[in-house]
Amino acid sequence: MNFSAPSGEVVADRLSDFGIWEAEYRQTLQQFVQEVIQQAETDLEQEPAPSRPTDVDLQALLDDLRAEIAATRFALQQYRQSLSD
Known part of the structure; x- marks a missing residue:
């Protein structure tokens, strides 16, 4: 077989x-990342803020x-004890 070196062209x-x-x-990946970030931001905006009990x-707790x-511990x-009997 005779392999010639590929031309520069x-x-x-x-x-x-x-x-x-x-x-x-890179452009497709960047668009995907932006879509994921936008979706996460939208989800966070729609999620109700966690309520913190004040009283x-x-x-007692x-x-x-x-x-x-x-x-x-008692149980x-x-x-x-039931296992050892």
């Missing part, structure tokens, strides 16, 4: 084609959580 054409493809790819009794933890101890 062929290489230049291929590089030109690649440059055009790359520019189109929360933190001490802590007491409730401690009670739940104690009940869970776990009973379960472990």
Whole structure:
């Protein structure tokens, strides 16, 4: 087989084609990113702002959580005892 080196014109054409493809790819990617950002901004605008409870009794909340933890520990101890019996 006899392979000849490609002419400069062929290489230049291929590089030109690649440059055009790359520019189109970058433009398409940039448009996609802009659309995603716009959609995210629209979604955020439509989402209601999170409400923050103003009258929360933190001490009562802590007491409730401690009670739940104690009940869970008790249930776990009973379960472990039932396994060892």
